[in-house]
Amino acid sequence: MELERIDTKRAYDLIRERITTLQLAPGAVIDEQELAASLDMGLAPVREALKLLVHDGLVLITPRHGILVSDLNIPDLDQLSEMRLALEGLSARLAAQRATADEVVILEALRREQAQTPADDSHRQFAIDHKFHEAIARAAHNKYLAESLERLFGLSQRLWYLALPHLGFLPTAVEKHVDLVEAIQARDAERAEAIMREHVAEFYDQVRQILAKEESSD
Amino acid sequence: MDTNTVTNLVLGIDTGGTYTDGVLLEYESRRVLANHKSLTTKRDFAIGIEEVIEGIHIEDPSAIRMVSVSTTLATNAIAEGKGKRVALFLIGYDPDLLSRFQLDGRLATPNFYFFDGGHDLYGREKKPLDLPGILAKVVEIKDKVDAIAISAYFSPLNPEHENRVYKAISSVCDLPLVLGHQLSTKLGSVERATTAALNASLLAVLHDFIIAVRRAMEKRQIDAPLMVVRGDGTLMSDEFAARTPVETIHSGPAASAIGGRFLSRRDDALIVDVGGTTTDIALIVDGQVTVSEEGATVSNYKTSVKAANLLSIALGGDSHISLGHDNEILLGPERVTPLAYLAWSYPQVHRQLKALALRSWSQATPDWLEYWFLLRDPADLGALHSTREQVLVALLRDGPRAVPDILKELKLLHTAQVGVPDLFRQEIVGRAGLTSTDLMHIEGRYDVWDAEASALAWKVFCQFQFRDPDEVRQEVWTHASEMIVHTILTFLAERPLQLGDRQRCLDGVDSDMARWFFYNSLYRVHPHLDTSIRLTQPIIGIGAPAGIFLPPVAEALHTELLLPEHHQVANAVGAIAGSVMVEEELLIYPQLSHSGLEVFGYYVQAHDERFEFEELADALAHARSLSQQRALGAALRSGASNPQVTVEELTDGLDTYRIRAKAIGNPRLTR
Numbered sequence: 001m002e003l004e005r006i007d008t009k010r011a012y013d014l015i016r017e018r019i020t021t022l023q024l025a026p027g028a029v030i031d032e033q034e035l036a037a038s039l040d041m042g043l044a045p046v047r048e049a050l051k052l053l054v055h056d057g058l059v060l061i062t063p064r065h066g067i068l069v070s071d072l073n074i075p076d077l078d079q080l081s082e083m084r085l086a087l088e089g090l091s092a093r094l095a096a097q098r099a100t101a102d103e104v105v106i107l108e109a110l111r112r113e114q115a116q117t118p119a120d121d122s123h124r125q126f127a128i129d130h131k132f133h134e135a136i137a138r139a140a141h142n143k144y145l146a147e148s149l150e151r152l153f154g155l156s157q158r159l160w161y162l163a164l165p166h167l168g169f170l171p172t173a174v175e176k177h178v179d180l181v182e183a184i185q186a187r188d189a190e191r192a193e194a195i196m197r198e199h200v201a202e203f204y205d206q207v208r209q210i211l212a213k214e215e216s217s218d
Numbered sequence: 219m220d221t222n223t224v225t226n227l228v229l230g231i232d233t234g235g236t237y238t239d240g241v242l243l244e245y246e247s248r249r250v251l252a253n254h255k256s257l258t259t260k261r262d263f264a265i266g267i268e269e270v271i272e273g274i275h276i277e278d279p280s281a282i283r284m285v286s287v288s289t290t291l292a293t294n295a296i297a298e299g300k301g302k303r304v305a306l307f308l309i310g311y312d313p314d315l316l317s318r319f320q321l322d323g324r325l326a327t328p329n330f331y332f333f334d335g336g337h338d339l340y341g342r343e344k345k346p347l348d349l350p351g352i353l354a355k356v357v358e359i360k361d362k363v364d365a366i367a368i369s370a371y372f373s374p375l376n377p378e379h380e381n382r383v384y385k386a387i388s389s390v391c392d393l394p395l396v397l398g399h400q401l402s403t404k405l406g407s408v409e410r411a412t413t414a415a416l417n418a419s420l421l422a423v424l425h426d427f428i429i430a431v432r433r434a435m436e437k438r439q440i441d442a443p444l445m446v447v448r449g450d451g452t453l454m455s456d457e458f459a460a461r462t463p464v465e466t467i468h469s470g471p472a473a474s475a476i477g478g479r480f481l482s483r484r485d486d487a488l489i490v491d492v493g494g495t496t497t498d499i500a501l502i503v504d505g506q507v508t509v510s511e512e513g514a515t516v517s518n519y520k521t522s523v524k525a526a527n528l529l530s531i532a533l534g535g536d537s538h539i540s541l542g543h544d545n546e547i548l549l550g551p552e553r554v555t556p557l558a559y560l561a562w563s564y565p566q567v568h569r570q571l572k573a574l575a576l577r578s579w580s581q582a583t584p585d586w587l588e589y590w591f592l593l594r595d596p597a598d599l600g601a602l603h604s605t606r607e608q609v610l611v612a613l614l615r616d617g618p619r620a621v622p623d624i625l626k627e628l629k630l631l632h633t634a635q636v637g638v639p640d641l642f643r644q645e646i647v648g649r650a651g652l653t654s655t656d657l658m659h660i661e662g663r664y665d666v667w668d669a670e671a672s673a674l675a676w677k678v679f680c681q682f683q684f685r686d687p688d689e690v691r692q693e694v695w696t697h698a699s700e701m702i703v704h705t706i707l708t709f710l711a712e713r714p715l716q717l718g719d720r721q722r723c724l725d726g727v728d729s730d731m732a733r734w735f736f737y738n739s740l741y742r743v744h745p746h747l748d749t750s751i752r753l754t755q756p757i758i759g760i761g762a763p764a765g766i767f768l769p770p771v772a773e774a775l776h777t778e779l780l781l782p783e784h785h786q787v788a789n790a791v792g793a794i795a796g797s798v799m800v801e802e803e804l805l806i807y808p809q810l811s812h813s814g815l816e817v818f819g820y821y822v823q824a825h826d827e828r829f830e831f832e833e834l835a836d837a838l839a840h841a842r843s844l845s846q847q848r849a850l851g852a853a854l855r856s857g858a859s860n861p862q863v864t865v866e867e868l869t870d871g872l873d874t875y876r877i878r879a880k881a882i883g884n885p886r887l888t889r
Binding site: 007010043110131 | 349350353354356357382385386389390391425428429432433436437441456457460
């Protein structure tokens with residue numbers, strides 16, 4: 001990855017953001033030329049970036065329909081939530097067992113930042129939440145776990161944007177983070193895992209309700 | 219072209235202060251196949267580069283094996299304060315010491331913060347790292363800056379604190395981070411901090427530039443590795459350059475020097491590059507550009523970046539010729555568009571100059587020879603800052619205007635009152651006037667634009683002073699060559715010589731011996747004492763005006779002037795003629811007991827890795843082989859073909875050593 005061309009990296013970041021924030025909607029057809037022009041970039045880096053996004057599960061290349069943004073639906077949501085529930089729980093458990101002093105300082109700093117950020121600034125809250133989960137995954141000291149979680153997070157980020165218009169940021173999440181940092185600090189693996197599972201489950205429950213409402217009203 | 223032989227084509231591009239040059243070169247035979255010049259667009263260098271890549275004649279883009287660029291982008295961005303906003307985190311630095319020696323103004327950013335931590339001269343932790351304090355500061359400022367630079371005390375000996383800070387900050391925000399120990403192994407803490415801050419401020423600038431060049435290449439279907447010239451004339455991959463933009467400081471002049479050597483095949487010479495805006499001087503010894511070991515200085519910021527040792531003066535083909543307060547003739551420092559070019563582009567300017575030449579003495583003053591004109595039309599006048607700017611732009615839409623005319627329209631008395639610096643900086647309004655390029659037109663030595671307009675303007679300029687045009691012209695050339703000789707002298711002697719009034723000096727009113735020696739050597743005035751200055755190496759002239767500016771310089775210095783074929787574009791040739799170079803420096807220092815009295819063994823610090831040895835000899839041996847391996851690997855990854863590695867051992871005193879491995883090879887051109 002180190003020798004990847006810098007324009008490919010930039011194209012990758014930009015397209016990934018467009019997909020996760022739904023500017024490129026699930027199921028939409030991607031025209032490479034148009035995309036390259038709108039990003040003000042060459043065709044070659046855009047093509048390379050799309051290939052990398054196929055690997056992330058965000059883009060599909062089909063022989064008949066060309067390039068598509070991967071679709072999203074309730075069965076997807078259920079499968080995703082099963083995986084994240086299990087892996088995030090594991091991540092919190094391992095973090096409680098393995099976090100270094102520096103890593104606890106990082107979690108504490110993120111928790112504080114979250115407390116200082118207005119609860120209704122949902123974009124920033126979400127960004128901090130993402131950092132928080134990443135920091136815990138790093139504190140778990142298992143790179144395969146961290147990689148899997150990052151990929152799943154990218155996929156569920158789209159769900160969050162889909163639900164965003166109907167979803168205030170969960171006020172309980174902030175409290176959950178306080179408890180979680182305390183549990184990790186206290187090296188209480190059982191408690192850390194339980195809190196994390198509850199926190200993730202709550203998120204998916206909300207999203208599921210909103211999406212179900214959406215579908216029935218269609 | 220003979221199509222039976224395998225040819226390796228390379229494309230070199232140099233973005234100078236005035237022109238962007240491109241050359242297409244056949245690598246092995248050193249044959250220049252095509253070249254192109256376009257105006258440098260300072261507001262966005264990529265525009266000029268795109269024009270060059272589009273304008274150059276390329277038969278088969280797929281035959282191009284490498285593209286390489288040298289750029290003044292970094293130097294300019296620093297000089298004009300156009301870098302991004304940077305926060306500098308200083309760990310283990312003493313705030314009182316910094317302010318007492320007034321070093322805090324040299325850090326290249328006003329946003330610097332002190333934190334506990336850092337190491338000592340023997341790599342031992344001086345104070346525990348204040349990570350909570352650092353992260354609290356990051357959260358506070360992260361929306362107000364574009365990048366964060368981190369420099370910890372003695373981090374080259376022990377980067378632990380910088381690395382811990384890196385991990386922590388990258389966990390809480392996405393800003394680009396720069397670590398001091400990755401840019402320099404030198405121990406000077408202020409220079410390292412400055413270098414880190416400058417590097418951080420330039421990251422986005424160079425990143426955008428490289429992407430723009432790549433896009434321009436793709437438009438022409440050029441699929442080849444892209445290299446960027448370093449400040450010492452060697453090449454690095456674009457990906458490396460995007461991470462270490464400070465290394466491109468001085469890359470333009472360094473490329474000129476390398477190109478001059480490449481075209482002339484001389485390994486020892488003085489390189490004088492006469493451009494449109496500046497004249498740059500560098501020295502080639504044993505085939506290499508001499509570099510300043512102590513680090514390059516840009517806009518008063520001392521860095522720890524190794525770059526070509528060079529001296530630059532604001533004198534070039536487009537330097538403005540004007541009259542000073544005492545009616546003395548000034549050459550430069552500002553650069554203007556030659557009148558020959560303006561009149562050639564706008565015939566009405568030719569007519570106006572003709573009318574001016576017929577006016578009476580009191581009405582044909584030299585200020586009528588300065589014109590302002592629209593370089594590009596801002597589509598939306600409302601986007602301009604002031605109504606004054608809007609009025610001026612609207613006025614110039616009908617064509618160039620002489621300055622007194624503009625002042626009259628704006629009802630002002632002096633140009634200083636106009637107050638529209640942004641219009642010049644953004645290259646919306648340009649300035650034109652008399653330049654040495656006009657004199658070359660008059661003499662028929664350069665003949666592409668309107669020579670008659672130049673002659674008319676020159677007549678007005680000289681008549682105003684009641685002087686003979688030929689005599690004044692001669693005086694301008696003498697003045698130019700005197701400036702260049704003076705620069706060469708101070709560059710090589712490495713000490714300043716303040717020039718004064720020549721006549722006062724030769725008449726003995728000014729009693730300074732050094733000045734007298736200088737003038738007497740140039741003009742041989744003393745009846746009994748003959749002094750002379752002799753340069754032992756030849757001068758290689760580079761740039762289009764070199765053939766005109768430099769013959770008297772070489773004569774005055776009693777040396778030979780070489781103007782190799784294609785010397786006009788030697789800068790662009792130099793962008794591809796450099797070697798790929800990677801340097802790997804390891805530090806070895808003793809592991810001391812806490813009392814500092816006992817030596818337990820030796821550390822080898824290889825950037826982020828540290829090895830421990832009981833014996834110094836083992837430590838040195840390990841450092842040698844490790845640095846060699848690493849330099850070789852990195853050179854191959856950067857695109858060097860068959861790199862040769864040399865290992866050097868230096869001592870810092872205090873039982874501390876540096877092992878420096880340098881891997882150099884020509885760029886690899888085969889696919």
